Amino acid sequence: MPTLTTYQTTIIPAWVDYNGHLRDAFYLLIFSYATDALMDRLGMDSNNREASGNSLFTLELHLNYLHEVKLDAEVEVHTRIIDHDSKRLHLYHSLHLVGDDKELAGNEQMLLHVDLAGPRSAPFSADTLSKLQAMLAEQTDLPAPEYIGRVIALPAKK
Numbered sequence: 001m002p003t004l005t006t007y008q009t010t011i012i013p014a015w016v017d018y019n020g021h022l023r024d025a026f027y028l029l030i031f032s033y034a035t036d037a038l039m040d041r042l043g044m045d046s047n048n049r050e051a052s053g054n055s056l057f058t059l060e061l062h063l064n065y066l067h068e069v070k071l072d073a074e075v076e077v078h079t080r081i082i083d084h085d086s087k088r089l090h091l092y093h094s095l096h097l098v099g100d101d102k103e104l105a106g107n108e109q110m111l112l113h114v115d116l117a118g119p120r121s122a123p124f125s126a127d128t129l130s131k132l133q134a135m136l137a138e139q140t141d142l143p144a145p146e147y148i149g150r151v152i153a154l155p156a157k158k
Contacts, residue, residue, distance in 0.1 A: 003078035
């Protein structure tokens with residue numbers, strides 16, 4: 001399995017700015033919906049969250065805007081599991097026109113599994129860990145995403 005397609009949508013007028021392009025905030029909204037869909041695939045849907053009292057919280061994210069996205073575009077999110085440990089999930093979402101490999105935007109995220117009663121970090125369930133390990137194993141032959149591990153900084157002065 002290459003990347004997972006986790007979310008598809010059409011760019012609607014309310015998401016478009018005065019230049020006719022997708023507003024920056026709506027890129028993140030689309031990626032957020034893709035994270036929700038990934039949680040569902042991992043068995044962390046709303047029923048599980050209610051029963052277990054656990055969920056995922058975003059610790060950090062980076063968003064790279066690479067190409068314009070316009071009104072009525074049909075887009076999809078491809079998701080890569082980069083790594084995980086017993087409590088954290090490192091993932092990468094990329095935005096594409098449906099059926100196109102060209103990356104329009106990239107979103108790297110670090111998520112934490114949380115016991116909502118604390119709130120405090122909590123280990124993933126054995127079932128979720130098994131699903132994460134299987135997804136990661138299926139994606140190991142893919143090259144690393146180009147826009148992963150980036151740092152925001154001005155170039156060093158000479």
